[in-house]
Amino acid sequence: xxxxYKRLEKILEKHHAIGYAQAVMSWDGLTGAPESGSDARxxxxxxxxxxSHQLLINDAVKSDLDYLLGNMHxxxxxxxxxxxxxxxxxxxxxxxxxxxFQDYTALTTKSQIIWEDCKRNNDFEKFKPYxxxxxxxxxxxxxxxxxxxxxxxxxIDDYEEGMDVSLLNEFxxxxxxxxxxxxxxxxxxxxxxxxxxxxxxxxxxxxxxISRNLLEIMGFDLSKGMLKTSEHPFTNGIxxxxxxxxxxxxENDFKSAFxxxxxxxGHAIYEQNINPLLAGTLLATGASYGIHESQSRIYxxxxxxxxxxxxxxxxxxxxxxxxxLNEVTAEEFYRAINTAQPSLIRTEADELTYCLHIMVRYxxxxxLMDKTIEVDDLPVKWKEKMVEYLGIEPQDDASGVLQDxxxxxxxxxxxxxxALGTAFAAQLEHYMRKEIDVDSHLASGDFSVIxxxxxxxxxxxxxQFTPVEIIYKSTGEKLNAKYYCDYLERKxxxxxxL
Amino acid sequence: xxxxYKRLEKILEKHHAIGYAQAVMSWDGLTGAPESGSDARxxxxxxxxxxSHQLLINDAVKSDLDYLLGNMHxxxxxxxxxxxxxxxxxxxxxxxxxxxFQDYTALTTKSQIIWEDCKRNNDFEKFKPYxxxxxxxxxxxxxxxxxxxxxxxxxIDDYEEGMDVSLLNEFxxxxxxxxxxxxxxxxxxxxxxxxxxxxxxxxxxxxxxISRNLLEIMGFDLSKGMLKTSEHPFTNGIxxxxxxxxxxxxENDFKSAFxxxxxxxGHAIYEQNINPLLAGTLLATGASYGIHESQSRIYxxxxxxxxxxxxxxxxxxxxxxxxxLNEVTAEEFYRAINTAQPSLIRTEADELTYCLHIMVRYxxxxxLMDKTIEVDDLPVKWKEKMVEYLGIEPQDDASGVLQDxxxxxxxxxxxxxxALGTAFAAQLEHYMRKEIDVDSHLASGDFSVIxxxxxxxxxxxxxQFTPVEIIYKSTGEKLNAKYYCDYLERKxxxxxxL
Numbered sequence: 001x002x003x004x005y006k007r008l009e010k011i012l013e014k015h016h017a018i019g020y021a022q023a024v025m026s027w028d029g030l031t032g033a034p035e036s037g038s039d040a041r042x043x044x045x046x047x048x049x050x051x052s053h054q055l056l057i058n059d060a061v062k063s064d065l066d067y068l069l070g071n072m073h074x075x076x077x078x079x080x081x082x083x084x085x086x087x088x089x090x091x092x093x094x095x096x097x098x099x100x101f102q103d104y105t106a107l108t109t110k111s112q113i114i115w116e117d118c119k120r121n122n123d124f125e126k127f128k129p130y131x132x133x134x135x136x137x138x139x140x141x142x143x144x145x146x147x148x149x150x151x152x153x154x155x156i157d158d159y160e161e162g163m164d165v166s167l168l169n170e171f172x173x174x175x176x177x178x179x180x181x182x183x184x185x186x187x188x189x190x191x192x193x194x195x196x197x198x199x200x201x202x203x204x205x206x207x208x209x210i211s212r213n214l215l216e217i218m219g220f221d222l223s224k225g226m227l228k229t230s231e232h233p234f235t236n237g238i239x240x241x242x243x244x245x246x247x248x249x250x251e252n253d254f255k256s257a258f259x260x261x262x263x264x265x266g267h268a269i270y271e272q273n274i275n276p277l278l279a280g281t282l283l284a285t286g287a288s289y290g291i292h293e294s295q296s297r298i299y300x301x302x303x304x305x306x307x308x309x310x311x312x313x314x315x316x317x318x319x320x321x322x323x324x325l326n327e328v329t330a331e332e333f334y335r336a337i338n339t340a341q342p343s344l345i346r347t348e349a350d351e352l353t354y355c356l357h358i359m360v361r362y363x364x365x366x367x368l369m370d371k372t373i374e375v376d377d378l379p380v381k382w383k384e385k386m387v388e389y390l391g392i393e394p395q396d397d398a399s400g401v402l403q404d405x406x407x408x409x410x411x412x413x414x415x416x417x418x419a420l421g422t423a424f425a426a427q428l429e430h431y432m433r434k435e436i437d438v439d440s441h442l443a444s445g446d447f448s449v450i451x452x453x454x455x456x457x458x459x460x461x462x463x464q465f466t467p468v469e470i471i472y473k474s475t476g477e478k479l480n481a482k483y484y485c486d487y488l489e490r491k492x493x494x495x496x497x498l
Numbered sequence: 499x500x501x502x503y504k505r506l507e508k509i510l511e512k513h514h515a516i517g518y519a520q521a522v523m524s525w526d527g528l529t530g531a532p533e534s535g536s537d538a539r540x541x542x543x544x545x546x547x548x549x550s551h552q553l554l555i556n557d558a559v560k561s562d563l564d565y566l567l568g569n570m571h572x573x574x575x576x577x578x579x580x581x582x583x584x585x586x587x588x589x590x591x592x593x594x595x596x597x598x599f600q601d602y603t604a605l606t607t608k609s610q611i612i613w614e615d616c617k618r619n620n621d622f623e624k625f626k627p628y629x630x631x632x633x634x635x636x637x638x639x640x641x642x643x644x645x646x647x648x649x650x651x652x653x654i655d656d657y658e659e660g661m662d663v664s665l666l667n668e669f670x671x672x673x674x675x676x677x678x679x680x681x682x683x684x685x686x687x688x689x690x691x692x693x694x695x696x697x698x699x700x701x702x703x704x705x706x707x708i709s710r711n712l713l714e715i716m717g718f719d720l721s722k723g724m725l726k727t728s729e730h731p732f733t734n735g736i737x738x739x740x741x742x743x744x745x746x747x748x749e750n751d752f753k754s755a756f757x758x759x760x761x762x763x764g765h766a767i768y769e770q771n772i773n774p775l776l777a778g779t780l781l782a783t784g785a786s787y788g789i790h791e792s793q794s795r796i797y798x799x800x801x802x803x804x805x806x807x808x809x810x811x812x813x814x815x816x817x818x819x820x821x822x823l824n825e826v827t828a829e830e831f832y833r834a835i836n837t838a839q840p841s842l843i844r845t846e847a848d849e850l851t852y853c854l855h856i857m858v859r860y861x862x863x864x865x866l867m868d869k870t871i872e873v874d875d876l877p878v879k880w881k882e883k884m885v886e887y888l889g890i891e892p893q894d895d896a897s898g899v900l901q902d903x904x905x906x907x908x909x910x911x912x913x914x915x916x917a918l919g920t921a922f923a924a925q926l927e928h929y930m931r932k933e934i935d936v937d938s939h940l941a942s943g944d945f946s947v948i949x950x951x952x953x954x955x956x957x958x959x960x961x962q963f964t965p966v967e968i969i970y971k972s973t974g975e976k977l978n979a980k981y982y983c984d985y986l987e988r989k990x991x992x993x994x995x996l
Contacts, residue, residue: 017545020538021519028522036722037740040518040778047515051549224534242535280538 004064005079011055012086016280018052023238030230031246038113046106053098057090065090078277081464085282092158095144104137108410115408116231122398124379127408132375134410135368142369152369155413159289160420162468165366168416171481172359175423178485180389182492183352186340187391191496195336200324204249210320211247211261217313218262218299219451220269232347232405233260235296237271240279244268254324255337256348259300266299267292269451273459287458288467289414293421294428295458301351301422302429302487303450308443310334338495342390344399352492353390354422360385361404361415369412423484424471428457430483431475502562503577509553510584514778516550521736528728529744536611544604551596555588563588576775579962583780590656593642602635606908613906614729620896622877625906630873632908633866640867650867653911657787658918660966663864666914669979670857673921676983678887680990681850684838685889689994693834698822702747708818709745709759715811716760716797717949718767730845730903731758733794735769738777742766752822753835754846757798764797765790767949771957785956786965787912791919792926793956799849799920800927800985801948806941808832836993840888842897850990851888852920858883859902859913867910921982922969926955928981929973 022045029041068075068083075083093101111130118127142151153164215222225243235245245264249257270286278284286292303309314330325333340352349357364381367373373381382401383393394400406414432438432453441449457474471479492498520543527539566573566581573581591599609628616625640649651662713720723741733743743762747755768784776782784790801807812828823831838850847855862879865871871879880899881891892898904912930936930951939947955972969977990996 013541014545014549017542017549018519020542021516021523021546024526025519025522028526032724034722034724034740037737040737040739043511043778044515044518047512048519051512051515051553055549224532226530226532239535239538241538242532280541 004067005075008061008064008068008083008086011061012082012282013280015052015056016282018048018055020238022048023236027236027238027244030232030234031228035113039110042106042109042113045109046102049105050098050102053093053101056086057094057098062090062094078281078283078464081283082281085463089282092145095146096141097144100137100140104134104141104410107133107137108408111408111410112405115402115405119398119402122396122402124397124402127402128375131378131407134407135375138410138412139369150366150369152366152413155369156416157413159411159413159417161288161466163290163416163420168362171420171423171479172355172362174481175355175419175485176359178488179352179355182488182498183340183342183356185498186352186492186496187342189496189498193335193339193495194332195339197324197328198254198336199252200254201251202254202321202324204251206320207249207254207257210317211257213316214258214262214304215265215268217445217447218265218269218304219447220265221272224272225268227261233264235264235267235271237268237285240272240274240276240284243271254321259305259337262304263296263300266296269299269454270295270459273451273455274462275460275464278462278464283463285463287461287463287465287470289417290420290424291458291467291470293418294424295421295454297422298425298428298454302425303438303442303447305334305337305351306439306442307331307334308439309445310337312443312445335495338491340492340496342392344386344392344394345403347403351422352488355419356389358415358419359389361406362419365412365415420479423481424479426484426487427471427475427480428454429487502565503573506559506562506566506581506584509559510580510780511778513550513554514780516546516553518736520546521734525734525736525742528730528732529726533611537608540604540607540611543607544600547603548596548600551591551599554584555592555596560588560592576779576781576962579781580779583961587780590643593644594639595642598635598638602632602639602908605631605635606906609906609908610903613900613903617896617900620894620900622895622900625900626873629876629905632905633873633910636908636910637867648864648867650864650911653867654914655911657909657911657915659786659964661788661914661918666860669918669921669977670853670860672979673853673917673983674857676986677850677853680986680996681838681840681854683996684850684990684994685840687994687996691833691837691993692830693837695822695826696752696834697750698752699749700752700819700822702749704818705747705752705755708815709755711814712756712760712802713763713766715943715945716763716767716802717945718763719770722770723766725759731762733762733765733769735766735783738770738772738774738782741769752819757803757835760802761794761798764794767797767952768793768957771949771953772960773958773962776960776962781961783961785959785961785963785968787915788918788922789956789965789968791916792922793919793952795920796923796926796952800923801936801940801945803832803835803849804937804940805829805832806937807943808835810941810943833993836989838990838994840890842884842890842892843901845901849920850986853917854887856913856917857887859904860917863910863913918977921979922977924982924985925969925973925978926952927985 025041025045029038033041065083065087069087072080072083107130111134114130115127118124138155139151142154145154147154150165156163156165156168212222212227215227224241225245228244228246229248230246231248233245233247235243237243245261245268247257247261247264270292274284286295310333311330314333317333318325318328338350340350342353343349346354346357360382363385364373364378367381368375378401379397386400387393429438432450436449436453438450441447458470461470465473468478471477523539523543527536531539563581563585567585570578570581605628609632612628613625616622636653637649640652643652645652648663654661654663654666710720710725713725722739723743726742726744727746728744729746731743731745733741735741743759743766745755745759745762768790772782784793808831809828812831815831816823816826836848838848840851841847844852844855858880861883862871862876865879866873876899877895884898885891927936930948934947934951936948939945956968959968963971966976
């Protein structure tokens with residue numbers, strides 16, 4: 001028993017080291033590594049994936065795993081969770097031939113670079129063969145793995161365990177019922193919010209100081225991580241004691257980095273507050289993509305963009321940017337960063353329209369896997385869906401179907417977790433308010449109690465529990481879109497005087 | 499045949515990917531990664547080393563290797579060299595138990611961090627147990643591997659194939675005969691060189707522009723690599739198309755980064771000019787540490803610090819630093835960066851005294867492995883040797899025995915390659931001058947012909963040939979200390995009017 005576990009632990013230690021290396025290589029590749037090295041980088045990442053596969057997927061591991069799964073009694077709770085998680089990963093990839101898995105990893109690494117180029121040049125044609133190959137692999141791997149109902153269920157579950165097409169359809173149906181009419185009322189309404197002052201020149205150095213200050217306020221320990229810049233902001237929890245995040249400063253767009261930093265900061269705080277006993281195990285990560293997103297969203301939308309916090313923080317901003325914010329009040333700033341308006345780019349979308357962007361992607365992914373549409377049809381279908389949900393049409397593919405990196409990385413099933421996380425953030429806030437006086441903490445710029453609450457309920461557990469369990473443990477009920485719908489109704493009715 | 503090679507190639511591809519990952523992790527660790535992550539980083543690097551070991555050192559690889567070594571006829575020249583190199587690595591580590599190898603790697607990774615701390619706090623006592631363990635492993639591994647004559651032969655050969663204690667003794671004897679009296683004459687002589695202007699305030703940004711400009715002039719392609727800063731300058735040839743180097747700017751010491759950058763630039767140009775057909779193989783690196791050092795030294799000492807180049811470049815410096823260099827002539831600048839004077843720190847030593855620092859280390863390493871001294875004795879012995887060779891005594895261990903990272907990384911046998919490389923640089927320059935008009939190229943700031951000569955003779959081959967072969971191929975004779983001795987005599991007699 002002890003022997004089986006020790007043996008498996010040694011394998012997992014090496015498996016973890018490969019993942020650690022890939023995380024560092026990815027960070028490096030996205031934060032300044034020379035483009036000329038991208039081919040060699042892709043090949044190395046691909047070869048490491050194959051090695052990782054080879055290490056974990058073999059009869060010896062399978063037999064130890066099966067034995068341990070049948071003899072869990074003498075294991076600690078953490079060890080039990082490690083075994084269950086390992087088995088899950090085993091099942092997920094065991095049926096995929098190692099060579100195809102390696103080719104696929106090299107393909108997606110390469111495709112991300114090609115995608116960047118295609119997006120820059122608005123060239124869907126050049127991207128198409130890569131995307132086609134990725135879609136083919138996705139379907140092929142679904143066949144290898146086997147699935148119940150819809151093949152897409154498999155991929156949704158990879159990112160959000162316990163979720164499937166029918167639950168998602170229901171979820172989107174519920175929020176669509178609220179968002180679409182609310183947006184119509186706003187668009188037809190009389191309130192126009194002033195926000196042009198956000199697009200004056202805000203020097204990058206000063207923006208960077210604000211970013212670091214906000215992270216500190218939120219409770220992120222910058223000495224145990226780092227903030228850099230990259231084309232697209234992201235967080236990389238290389239290790240509990242080495243959590244890195246990026247932002248992107250635009251001199252003429254203050255809101256962008258302001259919100260990106262606190263968004264990634266939410267992810268980063270989650271990674272930093274995981275129980276140290278889980279460090280180096282498969283559990284030292286978020287419970288799911290949706291739960292992770294709930295933490296970035298709750299800091300970004302529910303806390304930093306809140307009126308109490310903006311009232312507290314605006315004087316700091318005004319001191320840093322006296323000219324740019326000269327004639328602006330805290331209330332005006334609050335409204336300016338909380339406007340709702342249909343737009344083309346998901347990452348720049350506001351809270352209200354954001355989920356509509358997700359629905360566009362969700363439905364297209366579903367259709368691609370249904371084979372009711374082809375890769376070829378994507379640009380046209382994209383535009384149709386944008387008109388249907390947001391009432392606007394992108395004039396090119398760069399601001400349409402090419403805008404997101406996800407498909408180039410093979411992340412089908414990922415997008416819905418953004419919507420789920422956003423909804424869960426509202427549910428969490430609702431329950432947090434029953435226990436602590438959130439507004440008074442925000443109004444005094446003191447996040448310690450808030451972050452402690454989230455650490456107690458969510459962060460510390462890492463991936464020790466499933467998302468379904470985490471949601472239930474922290475709020476006493478399953479995911480309920482009602483809180484999110486109520487939140488949107490309340491917030492936007494007030495701002496837009498509906 | 500083809501089958502054996504293909505199988506081995508697949509293993510080597512993964513082996514290379516691990517090395518690639520470790521190179522990126524090392525770069526990351528030394529250029530800004532949070533210190534809090536160093537434990538996890540050490541563990542991961544250690545686990546990857548074990549994996550690399552496990553991958554390469556096994557009966558299947560041994561049998562393929564042995565078969566291929568006996569059937570080389572149908573292999574290309576490059577394939578043959580790959581096989582020979584692989585066998586060499588195999589022999590080097592096969593006899594070391596994998597667990598001990600992993601422990602040792604984790605130990606040296608950790609020790610480097612401890613060393614940094616101990617150096618900062620001048621605390622040899624704290625460093626001692628780590629160094630003791632490393633020395634113990636070094637001796638133990640020598641016993642596992644087996645050796646002829648002196649155990650230190652083994653480690654010298656790891657860094658400089660073909661070299662041994664008796665050849666090194668002879669080499670150091672020869673150069674000592676020239677350097678020691680030359681230094682005495684300089685110290686006793688009447689010439690005093692003005693150099694205080696090098697220690698005025700030189701803004702870091704402007705220094706950085708000069709560094710980049712020098713690299714460009716030398717022929718390093720910065721778009722296929724990068725220059726950053728780190729505590730100690732180094733070069734990391736992650737891949738032929740991704741060669742990275744660091745420097746360290748001190749606002750009050752212009753010479754430091756000026757020379758560090760061109761020194762590392764020489765290493766970096768070597769890595770960048772390796773034949774692309776060798777990329778991703780074990781041959782995509784220098785022929786040896788000594789040959790690598792010859793390239794950093796030849797650019798630094800023989801070219802950039804030369805009178806023709808300084809005459810050419812001084813106006814650029816004067817334009818960049820008009821106040822600091824206001825009353826300085828090119829000739830004065832040339833002399834200032836070419837002074838010879840005993841000093842405590844190896845990395846800041848001038849060309850003439852540099853090898854004396856190496857002799858101190860060489861003799862201590864030899865004695866440690868002979869067991870004629872103990873780790874405990876090192877601080878005292880260090881001071882004695884410094885007095886013997888340089889006539890000065892460090893007042894603390896930080897500027898004495900703790901100054902270099904090497905021992906904390908287990909690099910016994912490495913130091914002598916610095917001296918060998920410096921000597922070989924002089925030999926190369928001698929032969930280069932027979933074929934091209936070096937001075938006129940330096941005087942016009944055009945390194946293209948010079949760098950091409952070095953690429954043709956040295957760089958392109960990577961590790962395809964042994965250092966002994968490379969030296970013979972490029973100069974028609976074996977390493978000959980005479981050229982270096984002549985160079986020093988000529989240069990310093992002229993500068994110091996002896």
